[in-house]
Amino acid sequence: MKVNVSKKILSANEEYALQNRHLLAKQKKLCLNMISSPGSGKTTILIRTINELKGQIKIGVIEGDVQTDLDAEKIRATHAPVIQIETKGACHLSAAQVKAALSSLPISNLDLIFIENVGNLVCPSAFELGENSKIAVLSVAEGDDKAAKYPAIFARAKALLINKIDLLEAGAQVDFCLERVKADARKLNKGIEIFAISAKTGEGMSSWYDWLKKEVRNLRGD
Amino acid sequence: MKVNVSKKILSANEEYALQNRHLLAKQKKLCLNMISSPGSGKTTILIRTINELKGQIKIGVIEGDVQTDLDAEKIRATHAPVIQIETKGACHLSAAQVKAALSSLPISNLDLIFIENVGNLVCPSAFELGENSKIAVLSVAEGDDKAAKYPAIFARAKALLINKIDLLEAGAQVDFCLERVKADARKLNKGIEIFAISAKTGEGMSSWYDWLKKEVRNLRGD
Numbered sequence: 001m002k003v004n005v006s007k008k009i010l011s012a013n014e015e016y017a018l019q020n021r022h023l024l025a026k027q028k029k030l031c032l033n034m035i036s037s038p039g040s041g042k043t044t045i046l047i048r049t050i051n052e053l054k055g056q057i058k059i060g061v062i063e064g065d066v067q068t069d070l071d072a073e074k075i076r077a078t079h080a081p082v083i084q085i086e087t088k089g090a091c092h093l094s095a096a097q098v099k100a101a102l103s104s105l106p107i108s109n110l111d112l113i114f115i116e117n118v119g120n121l122v123c124p125s126a127f128e129l130g131e132n133s134k135i136a137v138l139s140v141a142e143g144d145d146k147a148a149k150y151p152a153i154f155a156r157a158k159a160l161l162i163n164k165i166d167l168l169e170a171g172a173q174v175d176f177c178l179e180r181v182k183a184d185a186r187k188l189n190k191g192i193e194i195f196a197i198s199a200k201t202g203e204g205m206s207s208w209y210d211w212l213k214k215e216v217r218n219l220r221g222d
Numbered sequence: 223m224k225v226n227v228s229k230k231i232l233s234a235n236e237e238y239a240l241q242n243r244h245l246l247a248k249q250k251k252l253c254l255n256m257i258s259s260p261g262s263g264k265t266t267i268l269i270r271t272i273n274e275l276k277g278q279i280k281i282g283v284i285e286g287d288v289q290t291d292l293d294a295e296k297i298r299a300t301h302a303p304v305i306q307i308e309t310k311g312a313c314h315l316s317a318a319q320v321k322a323a324l325s326s327l328p329i330s331n332l333d334l335i336f337i338e339n340v341g342n343l344v345c346p347s348a349f350e351l352g353e354n355s356k357i358a359v360l361s362v363a364e365g366d367d368k369a370a371k372y373p374a375i376f377a378r379a380k381a382l383l384i385n386k387i388d389l390l391e392a393g394a395q396v397d398f399c400l401e402r403v404k405a406d407a408r409k410l411n412k413g414i415e416i417f418a419i420s421a422k423t424g425e426g427m428s429s430w431y432d433w434l435k436k437e438v439r440n441l442r443g444d
Contacts, residue, residue, distance in 0.1 A: 039364025142261025
């Protein structure tokens with residue numbers, strides 16, 4: 001007997017991710033899932049991006065944390081709509097949590113929804129949330145061997161933000177070879193977009209903003 | 223009918239952890255499980271500690287990585303015995319993996335076994351490996367809100383190493399309040415030992431070495 005199993009059986013998480021994907025596609029909203037270790041600067045990147053793109057791109061944020069709403073509070077100060085998810089110990093956001101958060105965001109008024117995942121370079125990359133793309137963030141203080149050592153997120157991300165490049169200035173004590181990380185990331189993911197930035201000083205951020213505007217335009221088919 | 227369940231049912235991981243604990247206790251070997259985000263400096267701390275304590279404490283290392291043996295190679299250069307575990311994507315070490323590694327280490331010739339866990343501030347703290355104590359490592363570049371945001375490891379660690387304090391020197395671009403982290407960690411864990419160090423320059427490391435020597439002595443009952 002031959003059984004053709006043509007329909008892929010989805011996990012509960014994948015089911016919710018698919019629902020999120022349909023909702024976002026229907027409304028033509030861009031959704032980016034930011035993944036990094038704790039302390040790479042995701043929140044600071046989001047705050048600067050929201051403020052600099054005011055009047056150009058309407059941004060909402062789904063903020064994931066193991067505990068506390070410290071980051072959501074910071075983002076709230078930009079007046080962007082933000083929904084906090086506290087995972088209470090869990091090491092990644094789930095698509096079900098994101099679905100609930102999406103239902104509380106004023107999506108129709110937004111162009112772009114950032115999901116700030118739990119700080120963790122390993123687990124979140126394995127869980128689809130229904131996002132359009134994953135964005136990896138790495139701070140130069142973490143060292144230039146991280147793409148080789150934690151390949152999953154670098155292989156899956158559409159873009160990589162290498163943050164805190166202000167720490168590489170003359171006289172700084174951080175050893176970090178930008179070219180090594182770029183080469184390692186491109187070995188895993190030929191088309192990955194790479195932006196070397198400082199969310200603190202603003203250096204390199206304009207290329208990131210241009211890329212975001214292009215992604216929003218492409219999705220809308222403008 | 224009344225059923226007394228007096229024996230706790232252990233998970234497979236807990237069973238292996240218990241076996242490791244018995245093995246280590248029988249031989250009176252200290253085992254410390256180092257847990258942090260990627261790039262906090264665990265490997266650099268281990269290398270400096272092994273080199274500085276040569277002739278005083280005999281150290282072996284179990285090195286956990288998602289992928290690559292880059293860290294094990296670096297530690298091998300100290301001539302300390304090192305066993306590499308590649309988790310192939312898994313976000314934490316398991317007690318079964320550590321049991322296998324322990325059987326390959328020359329334990330009877332060692333005083334202290336460090337386990338360098340996978341770089342991840344969330345998941346490894348939930349898995350007992352049979353160690354005597356967990357050691358949390360946090361680099362100042364990660365920010366001073368991490369004990370509040372990722373409480374599990376700070377609540378469970380016997381000691382906290384706050385690394386890369388050289389980045390806090392005059393003129394540095396890193397904002398980090400040592401007192402905030404110490405207060406947050408002690409709120410979670412009253413007795414936690416805290417060492418502010420730079421594994422790169424050696425600053426603050428002598429208190430850490432003294433603490434390690436005391437822990438080894440206490441375990442042996444010297």
